[in-house]
Amino acid sequence: MKSLEELRDLRKKVEKDIEMRKGLNKPKIIIGMGTCGIAAGARNILKTVMEEIDKRDLDLEVTQTGCIGMCEKEPLMDVQLPGQDRITYGNLSTDDVKKIIVNHIINGKVVDDLVIARLEE
């Protein structure tokens, strides 16, 4: 069983990491978490994002938002790299999320077939 003492040790490790990455402009992920998003599987999308961040040791800002009125396209996820257009991806599966993280966030290539909107920077 995990204990909270373990968390204290983990904290020290994490602090070093945060210090190292200070001041860098981070890519941003925004996930739609309204009733529509949740019913369509947004919680699993968020889960997959957090797992991928941990697995690939990425430094991202992850935020959530309510319903934006595109309920029929949920689950939705926006990706914005520093200084670039904000891309909205829709009708996502967890596999799509992994693809977006590798292609868009790591390699900088927008996954065109999953894009449903684009907001210019």
Place this chain on the structure above:
Amino acid sequence: MKELALHILDIAENSIKADADNLYINVLEDTNKNILSIKIKDDGSGIKKDILENITDPFVTTRKTRPVGLGLSLFKVAAERCNGFFEISSNNKGTTIEAIFEHDHIDRAPLGDMSQTIISLLLWENDFEVKYKHIFNNEVFIFDTKEIKDELSGTKIHNSTIINWLKEYINENIGNLRGGEYN
């Protein structure tokens, strides 16, 4: 919703939007009395009286994107479908919602992944405390972000390493509570 934990996530997000500082989520499972109760309480801005009266009507909502709000309506129907009931009370000091289900009712959705629901709440940027209390017959598990933040002494809870650790911590404890059964 396929899991009660998803309803909880949905309802709790109303609390966050109401600027709550404290969010209490209580899950009580009593298999002898055949009850599963979910209580969500916050100290947010509350719901105005005229709206509260019809709050579980899907066409009553305060949102602006479209005139339909399903969250509370769905939760109410889920409880009533299981010979249970749904209650909401609110004033300017906060809102309390309680839903009771027959534990063994065939239409009762599984509780589901509670750890992922709690983690999703922690990942909101707003600064608020979550106290989760889960009672299964005589066993109790309490997860309190105040206690966690004390251990973290200043390090942000949003960090993915911390979040993933917390998820497993909650999962293990709930599993333990229910004798190895997760949902």
